[in-house]
Amino acid sequence: MSPSRPPRSFTAQRTEIAASGAAAATAATLEQRPGADVLKGRAFKAALLLGLALALGGLVWLIVDALIEGGGRLSLGLIFDEGSANPEKAGLWSALLGSIYLIVGVIALVVPLGVGAAIYLEEYANKERWWNRLIELNIQNLAGVPSIVYGILGLAFIVRGPLDLGFILFAGSMTLALLVLPTVIIAAREAIRAVPSSIREGSLALGATRWQTVRRQILPASIPGIVTGVILAVSRAIGETAPLLLVGATVFVTFEPSFFDDKGYTALPVQIFQWVQRPQDEFRVLAAAGIIVLLGLLLAMNSFAIWLRNRYEQRW
Amino acid sequence: MPSRLEAPSARYGEKAISGLLALCAILSVAITTAIVISLLSPTIDFFQDVSITDFLFGTDFTPLFNPPSFGVVPIVVGTLSVTFWGLLTAIPIGLGAAIYLSEYASRRVRRIVKPTLEVLAGVPTVAFGFFALATITPVLQDIWPGFLGDGPRIFNVLAAGLAMGIMIVPIIASISEDAMSAVPHGLREGAYALGATKMRVALRVVVPAALSGIVASFVLAASRAIGETMIVLIAAGNTPNLTLNPTESIQAMTAFIGTTATGDVATGTVEYNTIFAVGSLLFVMTLVMNMISIRLVRKYREVYE
Numbered sequence: 001m002s003p004s005r006p007p008r009s010f011t012a013q014r015t016e017i018a019a020s021g022a023a024a025a026t027a028a029t030l031e032q033r034p035g036a037d038v039l040k041g042r043a044f045k046a047a048l049l050l051g052l053a054l055a056l057g058g059l060v061w062l063i064v065d066a067l068i069e070g071g072g073r074l075s076l077g078l079i080f081d082e083g084s085a086n087p088e089k090a091g092l093w094s095a096l097l098g099s100i101y102l103i104v105g106v107i108a109l110v111v112p113l114g115v116g117a118a119i120y121l122e123e124y125a126n127k128e129r130w131w132n133r134l135i136e137l138n139i140q141n142l143a144g145v146p147s148i149v150y151g152i153l154g155l156a157f158i159v160r161g162p163l164d165l166g167f168i169l170f171a172g173s174m175t176l177a178l179l180v181l182p183t184v185i186i187a188a189r190e191a192i193r194a195v196p197s198s199i200r201e202g203s204l205a206l207g208a209t210r211w212q213t214v215r216r217q218i219l220p221a222s223i224p225g226i227v228t229g230v231i232l233a234v235s236r237a238i239g240e241t242a243p244l245l246l247v248g249a250t251v252f253v254t255f256e257p258s259f260f261d262d263k264g265y266t267a268l269p270v271q272i273f274q275w276v277q278r279p280q281d282e283f284r285v286l287a288a289a290g291i292i293v294l295l296g297l298l299l300a301m302n303s304f305a306i307w308l309r310n311r312y313e314q315r316w
Numbered sequence: 317m318p319s320r321l322e323a324p325s326a327r328y329g330e331k332a333i334s335g336l337l338a339l340c341a342i343l344s345v346a347i348t349t350a351i352v353i354s355l356l357s358p359t360i361d362f363f364q365d366v367s368i369t370d371f372l373f374g375t376d377f378t379p380l381f382n383p384p385s386f387g388v389v390p391i392v393v394g395t396l397s398v399t400f401w402g403l404l405t406a407i408p409i410g411l412g413a414a415i416y417l418s419e420y421a422s423r424r425v426r427r428i429v430k431p432t433l434e435v436l437a438g439v440p441t442v443a444f445g446f447f448a449l450a451t452i453t454p455v456l457q458d459i460w461p462g463f464l465g466d467g468p469r470i471f472n473v474l475a476a477g478l479a480m481g482i483m484i485v486p487i488i489a490s491i492s493e494d495a496m497s498a499v500p501h502g503l504r505e506g507a508y509a510l511g512a513t514k515m516r517v518a519l520r521v522v523v524p525a526a527l528s529g530i531v532a533s534f535v536l537a538a539s540r541a542i543g544e545t546m547i548v549l550i551a552a553g554n555t556p557n558l559t560l561n562p563t564e565s566i567q568a569m570t571a572f573i574g575t576t577a578t579g580d581v582a583t584g585t586v587e588y589n590t591i592f593a594v595g596s597l598l599f600v601m602t603l604v605m606n607m608i609s610i611r612l613v614r615k616y617r618e619v620y621e
Contacts, residue, residue: 037513044515045420051412052429055489058409058482059436062447069450116340124334125341137610138344144536144606145599146543148570149351152595155577156354178347185344211333232438239440242545242570246577269442269546276446276550284450291443302435 063295070288078289083253083271087282092293094253095271098169099238101257102267105173106180106237111230113177114184118226121185122192123200123214143182150179151246159247167248169257169265175247176240180233187229191222224312231305235298241269268294355599358592365586371593377556377567379590380576386590388597390558394473394566398548399541401477401562402484406537409481410488411530417489418496419518430493437486445550448479453551466563471553474562479547484537491536495529495616496522532612539605543598545570569598 081091117139125132154175158165165171195218203213249270257265266274272294275287363371366386374387413433417426452475453468460467468474499522507517523530553565554575573591581588 041513041515044518045416048412048416048420051409052416054409055413055433055485056429056436058485059433059439062439062443062451062482065447065451066443113340113343116337117344120334120337120341124337132341135341135344138348140610141603141606142344142348144539144602144609145351146545146570146602148543148545148573149355149595149599149602151577152573152592153347153351153354156358156592157350160583161354181347182344209327209330211330235438239438239442241440241442242549242574245574269440272446273442273546273550276442276449287446288450291440291446294440295443298438298440299435302438306431306435 066288066291066295070285070290070292073285073289074292079293082255083266087278087280087286090275090286092268092271092290094255094257095266095268095290096293098249098253098257098265099268101169101259101265102173102176102244103234103238105170105259106177106234107230109174109177110181110184110233114181114230114233115188115226117181117185118188118192119214119218122189123210123218139182139185143186147179147240148242148246150175151243153178154243154247166262167264168260168262170259172244172247172249172265172267173259175243176237179240179243180237183233183236184230187233188222188226191225191229192218194225195221221314224308224314228305228309231301231308235301235305238301239269239294239298241267241273244270245273268297351599355592355596358589359596361584362586362589362593365589366593375558377572379587380581384586386586386593388569388594390556391567391569391572391594392597393558393560394552394556395542395548395568395570397473397560397562397566398477398480398552398568399538401474402480402541403534403538405478405481406484406488407534410485410533410537411492413485413489414492414496414530415518415523417493419514419522430490433486433489437483437490439483441483441544441546442550444479444483445476445546445548447482448475448547448551452478468563469553469565471551471555471565472563473552473566476548476552476568477562479551480541480544483544483547484540487537487540488533491533491613492526492530495526495533495613498529498616499525526616528612529616532609532616535605535609535612539602539609542605543570543602545574549574569594573598 078091079096080093081089082093083095084090117135121132121136125135127133154171157163158171158174159167163171165174199217199221200213203217204210208216244267249265249267253264253266255263268290272287272290275283275290278284371386371388373389374385375389376385376387377390378385417429421429449471453470453472456472456475457467503521503525504517507521512520548568549571552568552571554567554571555565556567556572557564559566572594576587577591581591
């Protein structure tokens with residue numbers, strides 16, 4: 001160490017002083033910020049908070065309102081009684097069964113198709129090819145098509161037209177399946193994409209074929225994500241009303257549904273819609289109670305999906 | 317010795333499976349084609365009976381009357397005016413919530429609030445319709461100040477628009493927040509280093525940088541509002557008035573399709589084909605908007621990812 005340079009401890013001391021001086025200067029400058037700026041900042045933050053409060057508040061108001069209006073009408077009878085023209089006796093049983101049947105059909109159709117398409121797009125498709133890009137663009141666009149247009153498709157293609165199935169419950173299932181297919185594909189692709197490529201490459205390097213890799217490695221690892229996506233998509237299908245109005249779920253039903261006969265069927269949201277349309281107060285209460293049941297069902301499904309994701313999600 | 321590595325068998329199974337999976341994906345193209353065909357052929361029939369100009373520019377929409385009139389302007393204006401009130405409600409609320417969540421909220425708040433908003437976005441639209449009719453309209457009628465003229469009718473644009481606004485807030489908040497979170501931290505820190513306040517950073521740096529994503533969320537929300545059926549069917553009425561007055565009852569395009577297609581309209585008649593003509597117009601409108609929003613989202617992804 002040459003004598004011309006001060007000892008190390010002295011350098012450190014000087015740095016410290018300089019730093020604290022700079023900090024004090026900065027703090028002093030910041031303190032002198034014009035008061036208007038501080039006030040404006042606070043007002044801005046308050047306005048943003050108000051926005052967030054309104055965003056949540058509007059939706060919470062809707063739910064609380066249904067609870068207040070329909071809470072008194074909730075009973076086991078509401079769930080287990082069949083439809084009736086008398087608001088005192090009317091229940092949701094036929095509609096609930098109708099919804100469950102519809103959803104079973106939707107799951108049976110949409111899971112193989114959606115997951116198959118997702119596997120193809122993620123694992124097989126060459127993204128440079130124009131047809132694969134076309135498929136991708138198509139799926140994005142399909143996700144934005146209004147649900148009532150799917151109703152028109154169902155009416156023109158499934159109920160009448162080429163398939164000519166008539167107004168049967170399975171036609172409703174098919175229509176809803178087409179409606180949620182893009183959502184399922186997008187969710188399944190995200191789940192598959194989350195599997196790291198080292199797993200894929202490791203499997204291929206050990207001599208597994210493409211399909212063996214998909215079936216033994218990719219699918220098992222991505223199943224929690226796929227199932228979550230399917231549940232969320234299906235819960236959207238349960239709440240859909242508009243397309244079902246067009247494919248026949250409008251009949252006044254007091255019996256249990258079946259997939260293929262054309263006696264008619266109904267579903268939870270359609271039943272609620274029919275009650276909403278009645279002018280009498282009793283039916284309004286009934287509609288609110290129906291909405292509570294529907295929301296309860298959806299909440300249960302959504303919570304289950306979130307639980308499933310948190311429980312089984314793998315972090316790589 | 318073989319000149320290159322080859323599988324010991326032809327692997328027909330593998331090929332079959334890959335073909336099958338491709339078929340699943342191609343189905344999405346098939347659905348689009350089916351939608352276009354199912355809309356197009358009755359629409360062509362429709363335009364053999366009604367001229368395109370009468371349809372697009374006519375101001376009387378009474379397809380079920382005798383003599384019928386097929387001017388689509390009243391129901392398009394009806395749809396757009398509900399959408400307008402919906403966006404007017406949802407844009408400030410949704411954008412405010414998005415800025416708060418992205419710039420101000422702690423990680424914990426964001427982790428709770430964002431999924432909550434997304435779950436609430438799954439509330440069925442029939443519930444929003446009921447809410448508009450049974451709650452918003454009576455409240456509006458109660459608080460309506462006299463100097464604004466007559467209060468809202470039982471079925472009115474305003475209540476439907478407000479319910480629509482509540483419905484699309486989560487879309488705007490969620491997509492805008494994604495866009496703002498994707499803005500690199502360096503931009504924010506640079507602005508802070510120059511002495512900018514938090515508000516200035518949010519408004520002058522983050523919002524402009526995320527603008528394409530934010531606009532995409534508006535466009536997507538508008539397209540969702542235009543295509544929404546149950547709210548307008550329940551709360552906005554079924555009278556195709558040509559009016560911009562939000563207290564009046566109107567008929568929206570989707571509501572027309574919803575009521576007419578469930579009625580007893582015989583296949584192949586002009587009335588039946590009207591459903592498809594209106595459906596085609598709706599499809600084209602939403603398709604254009606979705607394309608725009610997909611393009612915009614892709615733009616901000618390209619810039620920052």
